[in-house]
Amino acid sequence: MARLTVAMLFFVLALALAPRNMDAVVVESLQPGFYNQSCPEVEQVVRDVVDSEVGMDHTLAPGLIRIFFHDCFITGCDASILLDESPAGDVPEKQSSANGFTLHGLRTIDIAKSTLEAMCPRTVSCSDIVAFAARDAAVAAGLPTYEVAAGRRDGEHSRMDDLPGNFPVPGHTVPRLTELFQKRGLSQEDLVVLSGAHSIGGAHCFMFSNRIYGFSKTADIDPSLDPAFAKLLREMCPRPKPDDNPEEAPKIDFDQRTAQKLDNSYYNELLARRSLLTSDSALVQDPATRPIVESFAKDDALWQKKFGEAMQKVGKLDVLTRPEEGQIRRNCRMVNRPKSEMRTHMGRISWPKPRHPMLQMMNWFIRGFQQPA
Structure with a gap:
């Protein structure tokens, strides 16, 4: 598992030659105070969890902001980056070389979600939790607070091959x-x-x-x-x-x-x-x-x-707001499943483990999916 993320570069580089059209739609139907009636303590709960976690590990602040940006920039703020697997069988975003072992703060999101599920079952989306947590992480690091509109629903798909050609890498101009x-x-x-x-x-x-x-x-x-x-x-x-x-x-x-x-x-x-x-x-x-x-x-x-x-502005990109578009996950790491399907679903998908590539492959990735001439 330790070297899976880098090995996935072979797969990523192959897909980079055919990027998809990922133009975003800014959705304005989100509302400040969306949970005032259904779960009025939601923002305070997330803030308390973030403050506690960042107090013990200051590196969680940039990690939570990064999770938010990496989630929203690809297919919109749909918490797809949190999924350990995709029902369609695709390799999820989380396994991309742009994410993988560099993702930091997933446990914090899990804690906030489990706390809220105990208080307000099936009410608060994971995508809203990610947006609240990113704001609270920024505030914990010294930024003045800002309002976060809510009402997002969670996506049901996550594809690693949505990233190549559509996501900034450190070598870009x-x-x-x-x-x-x-x-x-x-x-x-x-x-x-x-x-x-x-x-x-x-x-x-x-x-x-x-x-x-x-x-x-x-x-x-x-x-x-x-x-x-x-x-x-x-x-x-x-x-x-x-x-x-x-x-x-x-x-x-x-x-x-x-x-x-x-x-x-x-x-x-x-x-x-x-x-x-x-x-x-x-x-x-x-x-x-x-x-x-x-x-x-x-x-x-x-x-x-x-x-x-x-x-x-980032928090409004391609959000899902209608019931037919997305769901409120019970567990941020997996989509909700019918009870009959849950009985037969055993554990997480174990992705093949390719051999570790040469570090030069990583350098090609860093330079922007381009092999040096």
Whole structure:
């Protein structure tokens, strides 16, 4: 199981050549206070769970925000990322190399869901819990609170092959990132705003090793990196080997100054050429996005306001609101099944375990599903 996620790259890379059309629809029928009558304590319950969990492990804050974004960006905010299996037999999103072992915070969602099921059975959707939890995680990390409209229902499908060609990866350029965001109803400013979530959390060394080892034929290190920062990264991240297990790779904080605080320090780090991911560095190198980076670097309150608004916008993407569109799962990890089917369903699907690919395959993934020429 430890190496399943990386091995799935063979499958992902093959599918990347034929991306699907994933244009989003922003649904405005969600309502603030949706559960005021049916489960009035829902937001307080989720907030208490998140505060308790983040209090014990601060890395859960970026993890919960990431779960929300990764769920909503593909097929909409339908909690499909939480499914351990898909009734149709598809390999679920959770197994994608963009998710897999890097997902952090699933247990927190499970705790919130089980608590709410005991209080208000079959009432609160997993997709709404994810949206509440992401907001509360951001607040726990220092962001002012913002309103989260609710009324989402949970999807019944999850497909790993929906991701390739439709999801941002660390090697993407600003034009490609902008294209992906616009397909999902998000602007270039939203791209820069939401990238600020990298003020907290971190990246495993394999996600940026191509910048500090063997960058090009003429430079071993990406020249856009601050030399002192590049030296520090090489001290923390050893040169990759073909048989490395990515799950054991060190994880480095995105923001070396205020790693646990969600603030505009991320943008100042970009301007100082101290970013980890190529996609982050691109925001300050591209003339279209650099002015936005500079404005947020100067005004923390402006960025915090914009971040809350962008998260609200993300939370409206392709949501399911009608009973015929989705369900209220009893368990966030599986779709509801008829009782007769539940009697015959034994355990989770065990996906085949391909052999571990070369680390270079991971580098192709990081660079954006493109094999170097």
